[in-house]
Amino acid sequence: MTSELNLIPVVDLLKGQVVRAVRGDRKAYRPIVSALCASSDPVTVARILCEHCAARQLYVADLDALQGGAVQIGVLADLLQALPDIELWLDAGLADASAGQALREQLAPYASRIVLVFGSESLRSREALERCFEATGGNGTDANDPGAALSLDRRDGQRLDAAGCWDAVDLWPKRLIVMTLERVGSGAGPDLETLQEVRRLAPGATVIGAGGIRSEDDLACASAAGADAWLVASALHDLQLPRVRR
Template sequence: MTRCVFVLDLFNGSAVHAVRGERKKYRPIQEMSKIVGTSSPLSILDLLRPKEVYVADLDRIMGAGENLDLIGEIARRAETMADIGISSKDELDLLPPSVKPVLGTETGFISLLEEASSRRDVVVSIDLFGGEVLSRDPALKIPPLDLIRKLNPLPIREVILLSLDRVGTSKGLDERFLRAAADLSDHPLLLGGGVRDVRDLERLEDLGLAGALVATAVHRGKVPLDALRG
């Protein structure tokens, strides 16, 4: 089966259920999960034992606090990549060396992606809403397929296609876009948002993607825990 990276969205030290990027409406994960009865991120990791974790520090992304110590603890339990809303190269050092920084287009700039990828093993998240790239930087706010081409020369570990309007919706795959993206990209691609079940994960492999970020499908019991354990 294709690679599955388990998602932990952190807000006020708890794991929350992300839906469509509407961050103020996120609720504790235990309110919707069929597989965990807690919203404690470390307890969830101890129960599920995923091999890889993607962490979004929503407090820091929204400029209202941070969960950096907690991310350090998470990294002791699983391979970890983390989006903490990095907007300058100095902020890379906020994450321990064992954590791969995720640089999102929503908070980053092309100059940051160029500098950071030459200094450290980084992941770039192309943050999308309605098929358009979210960014304050005109150099990044271009059609997503054009941006994939633009990133090809950079020494990036991998690229996440994060469709925020599909997060938490179990909406399924935009196969046409994903196939075109995989054909263009020189980097491994991970999908974030919309995965419904195991069949979607198998389809991603057919489309040429390296894997997916998964949370809602796991909590709804549609993706088996073995898929997370590698």
């Protein structure tokens, strides 16, 4: 790998299967067809992706929950049980801190390995944003609570942000995801301009980009732009990134 950027593989779950995310158009997502994994089974795909990236984290987007349905607790528990050394970053459309706490309780045996992702597209209010990170600041300083992250979501130049997260820099936690949905699965390249702006506003944060990675060169450019890590899926399934050796 030509970059020191940390790769975090992504599994998008829909009705118990892994699907391919393309430009945030969730109604058009279909079960994954992959050159890397001959399956859409979540545990199989997750294990192969994590091995390919030598990953210590796995990002899971529960698309059922993100679209207003029930969280796929059974599938999530299967992933956590099958990958005991992996920290799971979970985006399940959480509207507030209480929803996050309820989710932790449902996955209680694995709670110490779950980083809750609160997305700006899902948070219901500014008050909800204030309460999400007040205990740990998203740092995970409690050994039994690895904390949380804020995903700053946008699509086609528009912020998905009813709660005003993008402008509440003083409320940002120490882990930030820059999610440019139209770049996801598009092969259009990473949104480095937005990432650089977030990095400028939060120089001490861990900043994770999402969407658009096509090659090792893209990873190197993302690292130079200030990214600490990047969420990847399509580039792995399409064999655009070589296996990481540690």
